[in-house]
């Protein structure tokens with residue numbers, strides 16, 4: 136189960152009254168989500184829903200997000216699709232999913248399409264998530280102290296992953312040498328990219344980071360900004376943020392990449408899309424380059440392209 140939903144479920148179990156209508160609806164939604172792929176329509180009485188919702192609406196959302204982002208929503212995702220896309224109905228003043236989707240399909244410019252994609256992506260991330268990857272990356276940097284270091288974080292979400300990569304580079308190469316270190320961080324979701332570029336986080340989001348790292352790489356907010364931290368300029372200036380859709384044909388790289396972090400995104404794609412993206416990553420990475428993937432992502436079918444070099448670390452053949 137994608138983690139953001141697991142987190143949402145954990146929050147659902149907070150002690151509010153089990154007998155309130157809101158609570159009962161939450162429990163039914165939870166049942167609908169946790170029942171998994173074979174699950175049928177969410178068990179919500181029409182009268183409890185804010186907007187009219189039919190199985191055809193779900194099918195349309197499913198087809199549209201798959202075509203736009205490669206994201207595969209299995210039938211257990213109906214409650215999630217309802218609640219996420221309902222935000223767009225509220226924003227745009229539509230009363231029925233049917234009307235919103237008709238209107239969306241008539242949009243020529245990308246603005247609402249981008250919002251539609253933004254609400255359907257799952258953006259959970261953390262600093263130094265899957266820490267063993269950063270140890271492998273540090274060892275690779277130590278073997279290549281002079282560079283060039285062509286690194287891409289291709290599902291960067293709100294920035295914790297690319298900033299963790301830069302921290303690792305500074306710690307391994309030293310501040311002087313790492314001043315030349317640059318990476319591209321991209322995502323399909325325009326809103327998370329804005330937040331990533333701002334580099335502002337809640338202090339409690341940094342738990343697990345050592346005092347030394349906090350001190351070296353973050354500035355603490357004061358007064359109105361108390362409880363917030365901002366990444367230091369040395370991190371921010373090393374990252375170029377771009378909006379890149381992994382299923383688009385055009386990726387903006389002219390030279391072969393050395394290292395790609397493609398973590399916890401392919402899990403949302405169907406196997407055909409995964410294979411296509413892996414083939415394109417293979418073409419984009421130089422032979423011997425590294426591909427880091429998420430903890431639940433295994434590409435044993437792609438042995439012709441990548442060989443496993445460690446826990447969820449692949450080498451490009």
Ligand SMILES: C[S@@+](CC[C@H](N)C(=O)[O-])C[C@H]1O[C@@H](n2cnc3c(N)ncnc32)[C@H](O)[C@@H]1O
Nearest residue numbers: 204256259260290292323324380381398399400
């Ligand atoms: C769960 S987050 C993973 C963040 C980070 N890589 C990590 O492992 O902590 C998945 C990210 O993939 C992005 N994403 C989903 N589909 C995408 C696509 N077609 N192209 C690029 N990014 C995509 C989402 O917007 C989201 O920010």
